[in-house]
Amino acid sequence: MAMRLFLSFLFRLTLVLFLLDSAYAQALRVGFYKNSCPDAEAIVRKTVASYFSQDPTVSGPLLRLHFHDCFVRGCDGSVLLNSTKTTSAEKDAMPNHSLDGFYVIDAAKEALEKACPGIVSCADIIALAARDAVSLATGSVGKETRTAGNYVWEVPTGRRDGIVSMASEALANLPSPYAEITQLKASFAAKGLSAKDLAILSGAHTIGNSHCYSFESRLYNFTGRGDTDPTLDPKYAIKLRSQCKPGDETTTVEMVPGSSTTFDTKYYKLVMKRRGLFHSDEALLQDKETIDYVYSRLDSPKSSFFFDFGVSMVKMGRIGVLTGKAGEIRKQCALVNS
Numbered sequence: 001m002a003m004r005l006f007l008s009f010l011f012r013l014t015l016v017l018f019l020l021d022s023a024y025a026q027a028l029r030v031g032f033y034k035n036s037c038p039d040a041e042a043i044v045r046k047t048v049a050s051y052f053s054q055d056p057t058v059s060g061p062l063l064r065l066h067f068h069d070c071f072v073r074g075c076d077g078s079v080l081l082n083s084t085k086t087t088s089a090e091k092d093a094m095p096n097h098s099l100d101g102f103y104v105i106d107a108a109k110e111a112l113e114k115a116c117p118g119i120v121s122c123a124d125i126i127a128l129a130a131r132d133a134v135s136l137a138t139g140s141v142g143k144e145t146r147t148a149g150n151y152v153w154e155v156p157t158g159r160r161d162g163i164v165s166m167a168s169e170a171l172a173n174l175p176s177p178y179a180e181i182t183q184l185k186a187s188f189a190a191k192g193l194s195a196k197d198l199a200i201l202s203g204a205h206t207i208g209n210s211h212c213y214s215f216e217s218r219l220y221n222f223t224g225r226g227d228t229d230p231t232l233d234p235k236y237a238i239k240l241r242s243q244c245k246p247g248d249e250t251t252t253v254e255m256v257p258g259s260s261t262t263f264d265t266k267y268y269k270l271v272m273k274r275r276g277l278f279h280s281d282e283a284l285l286q287d288k289e290t291i292d293y294v295y296s297r298l299d300s301p302k303s304s305f306f307f308d309f310g311v312s313m314v315k316m317g318r319i320g321v322l323t324g325k326a327g328e329i330r331k332q333c334a335l336v337n338s
C-alpha cells in the first residue's frame, strides 16, 4: 500500500517536473546559447563595438530596431524582412520610420553563421545588439574588458524568427509621435507594458536623432491653423524652426542636443523643460504616474534609471516571442528560409 502510494507520488512528481520543464523550454532564458553557440553573445558584442567605435550614432538605430521589432508581431525579427513580390514588409511601411542599423545586424549574423550555422535567431541578435548599443553608449564600460556583469542588463534569449512581415501592421501597432498620453498608455498596455514602462522606455530618446519631418507640424502647423504645439517650449520652438524648414525631408536633429550618443538621464530634464522633440515625449507630463517618473529622475542616480530601463527592456523583449519549435532560425535576416 505504502509502496503504491509512493509510486503514484513519484509518477505525479515526474509529471509535474516534465510539465514544468516543457513550460520552461518555451520561455526565454539568459544564456540560451551557452552550449549550442558559446560565443554568440561575444560575437554580437564585438560586431556592435566595432561599428560603434567608428560611429557612435549607430546606437540609436540599434535600440530603436528592437522596439519596432517587438511592437509589431512580437520580437520575432519581422522588422528585418524584406518585402516580397506579394507583400510590403514592415520596413517599407509608409512612412518606413527611417529605420537604420540593419547592416550591423547582418554583419553579426554573418559572423554567427560562420561560428555556429543555423543556431542564433535574428530576433535574438536584435535584442542583444540593442543591449550592447546602450551599454556602449553609457560610456562607463571599456570596450574590450567588459564582462557580462558590465552590461546594463542581461538579455534572456531563445527567440525564434517569424516568417511574416506586413507594412500595415507596423502602422497599426507603432505609436505616433503626435499621440496623446491616453493613446500611448493604451498602445503600451496592448503589449502588456505599464504606464511606468512607458515612462522608462521613452527614456530611450536620450540617445539618437530624429528627422525634422517627424515633428515638423509641431513647429509650423500643429492644429492646421499655422500654429505651434503649445506643449513645446516656445524658445525651443524657435531654435528647432531654425534647424528644420517646412518640407525638409533629410535633416536630422539630435534628440538631446550635444549628448545624443550618451545614454544617461538628460532626456528627462529636457522633457521637464518641455524640450522633448515629440508631442509624445511631452505627453509624459499629462499623467500622474508618468510625470512622477519623469520628476523622480531629478533626485535619483543614473544607475537607478539604468536598472529600471533594463527591467522594462527585458519585459518588452518578451512580447509575442516565438520559442521552442515555432518559427525558424533564418539563414539571412532579410529573407525567410525557403
Ligand code: HEM
Pocket: 059, 060, 061, 063, 064, 067, 097, 098, 100, 175, 176, 177, 178, 179, 184, 201, 202, 204, 205, 207, 208, 209, 210, 211, 212, 213, 214, 278, 280
Ligand atoms: C512612446 C512611443 C514612441 C514614439 C511615439 C516614438 C517615436 C519616435 C520617432 C518619431 C523617432 C524619430 C524617427 C526619425 O524621424 O528619424 C524616434 C526615434 C527613436 N526612438 Fe522612439 N518612439 C517611441 C518609443 C520608443 C521606445 C520604447 C524606444 C526604445 C526602447 C525608442 C527608441 C528610439 C531611438 C533610440 C530613436 C533614435 C533613432 C536614431 O537615432 O536613428 N522609441 N522615435
Ligand SMILES: *[C@@H]1O[C@H](CO)[C@@H](O)[C@H](O)[C@H]1NC(C)=O
Pocket: 082, 332, 334, 335
Ligand atoms: C533586402 O533589401 C535591401 C534593400 O532593397 C537590399 O539591399 C538587400 O540586398 C536585400 N537583402 C536580401 C538578402 O535580399
Ligand SMILES: *[C@@H]1O[C@H](CO)[C@@H](O)[C@H](O)[C@H]1NC(C)=O
Pocket: 091, 092, 096, 098, 099, 100
Ligand atoms: C525607406 O524609404 C526610403 C524612400 O522610399 C528609402 O530610401 C529607404 O531606403 C527606406 N528605408 C528602409 C529601411 O527600407
Ligand SMILES: *[C@@H]1O[C@H](CO)[C@@H](O)[C@H](O)[C@H]1NC(C)=O
Pocket: 221, 223, 224, 225, 226
Ligand atoms: C496647415 O494644415 C492645414 C490643415 O491640414 C492645411 O490646409 C494647410 O495647408 C497647412 N498649412 C501649411 C502652411 O502647410
